[in-house]
Amino acid sequence: QWQLVESGGGLVQPGGTLRLSCAASGFFLKNYGIGWFRQAPGREREVVSCIGVTDGAKDYVDSVKGRFTISRDNAKNTVYLQMNSLKSEDTGAYYCAVDHTAVQGVCHMAEVYYGDWGQGTQVTVSS
Numbered sequence: 001q002w003q004l005v006e007s008g009g010g011l012v013q014p015g016g017t018l019r020l021s022c023a024a025s026g027f028f029l030k031n032y033g034i035g036w037f038r039q040a041p042g043r044e045r046e047v048v049s050c051i052g053v054t055d056g057a058k059d060y061v062d063s064v065k066g067r068f069t070i071s072r073d074n075a076k077n078t079v080y081l082q083m084n085s086l087k088s089e090d091t092g093a094y095y096c097a098v099d100h101t102a103v104q105g106v107c108h109m110a111e112v113y114y115g116d117w118g119q120g121t122q123v124t125v126s127s
Contacts, residue, residue: 001025001026002024002025002026002027002098002116003024003025003026003116003118004022004023004024004096004097004098004116004117004118005022005023005025005118005119006020006021006022006023006094006095006096006118006119006120006121007020007021007023007121008020008021008121009094009121009122009123009124010122010123010124011124011126012086012123012124012125013125013126013127014086014087014088014125014126014127015085015086016086016125017082017083017084017085017086018083018086018123019080019081019082019083020036020080020081020083020094020096020121020123021078021079021080022034022036022078022079022080022081022096022118023076023077023078024077024078024079025077027098028074028077029072029074029077029078029079030053030072030074030077031053032053032098032099032100032102033050033051033052033053033057033098033099033101033102033106033107033108033113034050034051034070034072034079034096034097034098034099035047035048035049035050035051035096035097035099035108035109035111035113035114036048036049036050036070036079036081036094036095036096037094037095037096037097037111037114038090038092038093038094038095038123039092039093039095040089040091040092041092043092045095045111046061047061047109047110047111048060048061048064048068048081048094049061049064049068049070049081050070050099050107050108050109051070051071051072051079051107052102052103052104052105052106052107053102053103053104053106054104054105056104056105057102057104057105057106057107058070058107059107059109061109063089064083064090067083067084067085067086068081068082068083068084069081069082069084070082079096081094081096083123086123086125087125088125088126089125090123090125091123091124091125091126092122092123093120093121093122093123094120094121094122094123095117095118095119095120096117096118097111097114097115097116097117097118098114098115098116099113099114100113100115100116101113
């Protein structure tokens with residue numbers, strides 16, 4: 001059974017740091033693209049970052065470029081989202097999902113490509 005489990009969320013002050021983890025079971029993450037998404041209260045879910053089948057393909061939404069870094073540890077079957085210089089507008093529920101269509105060198109920044117969603121982890125940035 002395919003499963004993704006997110007962790008690492010929490011309450012942090014503006015300017016703080018969190019590292020989110022997306023751990024897979026039932027399949028090997030290295031064979032698929034992975035996306036991180038977030039949904040703030042009252043807003044639609046948006047894609048934050050993606051990583052392709054190989055580390056060469058990565059992308060970020062403009063609002064997090066230079067602050068967030070996506071990476072994968074294939075030995076741990078986990079994808080990470082390192083979030084630095086957090087802002088209040090980063091608050092939301094963060095989800096990871098699988099891109100079954102990704103090939104090497106490709107990373108999709110659109111929700112339509114993704115499925116097998118995790119349950120999410122809450123990130124709250126507040127003083």
